[in-house]
Amino acid sequence: MALEQGVHWVQVGIVGLGRMGIRMGARLMSRGNHVFGYDVDLAKRDEARNAGIIWAEELSHFNTLLQKPRVVIVMVPAGAPTQSSIDKLSGILSDGDIIIDGGNSHYKDSMHRAALLKEQGIWFLDAGVSGGVWGLEQGFCIMIGGDEEPFRLVEPLIRDLAQENGYAHVGPSGAGHFAKMVHNGIEYGMLQAYGEGFEILHKSRFNYDLAKLADLWIHGSIVRSWLLELAKQAFKESPELADIRGYVEDSGEGRWAIQEAIDLNVPVPVITLSLMSRLASRQEESFSAKLIAALRRLFGGHSVKKE
Numbered sequence: 001m002a003l004e005q006g007v008h009w010v011q012v013g014i015v016g017l018g019r020m021g022i023r024m025g026a027r028l029m030s031r032g033n034h035v036f037g038y039d040v041d042l043a044k045r046d047e048a049r050n051a052g053i054i055w056a057e058e059l060s061h062f063n064t065l066l067q068k069p070r071v072v073i074v075m076v077p078a079g080a081p082t083q084s085s086i087d088k089l090s091g092i093l094s095d096g097d098i099i100i101d102g103g104n105s106h107y108k109d110s111m112h113r114a115a116l117l118k119e120q121g122i123w124f125l126d127a128g129v130s131g132g133v134w135g136l137e138q139g140f141c142i143m144i145g146g147d148e149e150p151f152r153l154v155e156p157l158i159r160d161l162a163q164e165n166g167y168a169h170v171g172p173s174g175a176g177h178f179a180k181m182v183h184n185g186i187e188y189g190m191l192q193a194y195g196e197g198f199e200i201l202h203k204s205r206f207n208y209d210l211a212k213l214a215d216l217w218i219h220g221s222i223v224r225s226w227l228l229e230l231a232k233q234a235f236k237e238s239p240e241l242a243d244i245r246g247y248v249e250d251s252g253e254g255r256w257a258i259q260e261a262i263d264l265n266v267p268v269p270v271i272t273l274s275l276m277s278r279l280a281s282r283q284e285e286s287f288s289a290k291l292i293a294a295l296r297r298l299f300g301g302h303s304v305k306k307e
Contacts, residue, residue: 010034012157013062013072015085016103017044017053020129021075023136024102024161026051031160036065059085063092070097071154073127078105078252086113086124095121098150102127104251107145107178114146114173123150126173128180131163139163143183145176178260185257185271188250192274194231211235248278 010033014025017039025035029052037044037053038061045055056065062072070093074085082105089099099122101110110126117124125146131138142162144151151158151169158167170179201208214232218224234241254275261268280286296302 011036011066011071013038013056013066013070014053015039015059015072015074015089016076016081017041017048018075019133020102020135021073022047022051022053023133024073024075024129024140025053027136027139028157028160029053033157033160036062038062059088060092062089068094068096069153070094071100071157072098073100073102075102078103078109083109083113086117090117090120090122093122096123098123098125098154100125100127100154101177102129102142104128104180104184104253105177106256107174107176107181110145110177111174123147124173125150125154126176127158128176128183130180130183131166135161139166142167143176143179144169145171145178146173181253181257181260184251184253185268188254188274188278189270190225190227192270192277194227198231210239246281248281250275250278254278 012028012033013036014021015038017025017037021037021039022044025037025048028035035053036056037048038056038059039045039048048055054065056062062070066072072089072093074082074089076082076085082101082103086099086101093099099117101113101124105126107126110124114124114126123146125144127145128143129135129140130142131140139162142158144158144167146169148169161167170176198210198214201210201213211232214228214235218228218232238244254271258268258272258275261271293302293304297304
């Protein structure tokens with residue numbers, strides 16, 4: 001795979017224009033790159049054009065729209081959608097081109113994809129991307145795994161996407177997504193701690209202004225963080241968090257992090273319990289709680305609440 005030296009990208013393709021993909025494209029556009037976007041949802045066309053992204057009617061159009069060596073960033077859900085996109089791109093791209101998977105793929109899948117694509121002469125980089133919807137304005141944090149050569153080639157592009165000092169080549173193929181997996185596990189624990197702490201405050205005898213308290217903790221407190229700044233914003237918008245149901249999804253990366261910890265014999269009680277709390281949040285009624293109530297009534301004569 002011969003790499004053209006001295007290339008600073010002005011053209012890049014993005015497959016998947018969801019919340020993250022559209023913002024990454026817009027940020028690259030704002031820094032002088034020409035971005036071609038593709039999404040199976042045609043309703044994304046107008047949003048893409050409003051962001052300055054040039055719409056590609058077919059994925060195969062990347063073959064002629066992009067200059068060599070072509071670079072395509074894949075921003076679709078992990079699993080089958082990512083695999084399908086990469087399979088299609090591998091039939092479109094050619095020797096020396098580069099695919100960057102910026103989604104939340106499992107690191108072992110990324111290692112496998114890198115090896116297969118290398119046999120076809122196509123470079124593959126796995127990119128753990130953090131920063132959420134704020135990345136457009138503030139820049140993303142990007143953890144890159146893969147060979148050094150393609151990373152150095154696309155580094156100007158990654159630099160345009162990231163905050164200052166907000167990107168790094170962290171290791172070989174799989175290392176970027178492994179780092180993001182652990183990052184998200186840590187995030188689970190942090191979110192859970194904030195949620196539990198503020199619930200204690202909310203239910204206490206003291207009529208706390210939670211937005212004011214969050215703002216106070218931002219200034220010099222040991223628990224200050226960007227998440228606390230967002231908590232302040234959430235409480236200012238709605239002190240009771242009205243119209244929000246306590247139903248918490250997970251991306252799957254927390255599960256992977258826990259499984260990896262088990263395989264490595266690393267105890268991770270905080271991350272594990274935070275995932276269990278998310279699962280519990282999705283239950284309309286807990287069958288296990290019903291059984292516990294029934295057993296307490298039978299062995300101890302305790303009362304139960306009827307439906």
